[in-house]
Amino acid sequence: MGLPLLTIIPAGAGSGKTYTIQTTLAQWVVEGQVRPDSIIAVTFTEAAAAELRSRIRTELINTNRPLDALQLQQSYISTIHGFGLRLLSEFAFDAGLNPSPRLLTEDEENVLIRLALAG
Numbered sequence: 001m002g003l004p005l006l007t008i009i010p011a012g013a014g015s016g017k018t019y020t021i022q023t024t025l026a027q028w029v030v031e032g033q034v035r036p037d038s039i040i041a042v043t044f045t046e047a048a049a050a051e052l053r054s055r056i057r058t059e060l061i062n063t064n065r066p067l068d069a070l071q072l073q074q075s076y077i078s079t080i081h082g083f084g085l086r087l088l089s090e091f092a093f094d095a096g097l098n099p100s101p102r103l104l105t106e107d108e109e110n111v112l113i114r115l116a117l118a119g
Contacts, residue, residue: 018052026059029068036060037074042083053077 011017021041028034039056043049053072064090076083092099104112113114 011077018048021052022055024082025056026063030063036068036071039072039079040079040083041073041075042080043077044079046079046082049082051079069088073080 025039029036041052057069057072088101089099
């Protein structure tokens with residue numbers, strides 16, 4: 001039996017989501033079921049992403065896995081916006097895009113919104 005391709009943990013504030021995620025991911029790394037640089041975890045805030053990364057790193061260091069803790073820096077632990085930006089930047093050339101995306105102006109946003117709603 002392999003790992004699930006997607007694990008969703010819906011729960012309210014203070015219910016132990018971060019603890020569950022950190023211990024599960026660290027356990028999977030220690031057991032060799034997942035590489036630390038292949039982890040994708042999406043949070044709502046940058047602070048939550050930093051905390052999750054720090055907790056997983058600490059868990060790996062505490063289980064005598066310092067190299068895995070270092071490789072964790074290559075993982076995708078971020079907000080949904082940070083995750084999207086990283087994908088756009090890393091795979092821009094493959095998609096024929098500029099690897100330095102920019103924020104849209106308000107006028108550009110409005111045009112795109114109208115186009116999306118019209119289609």
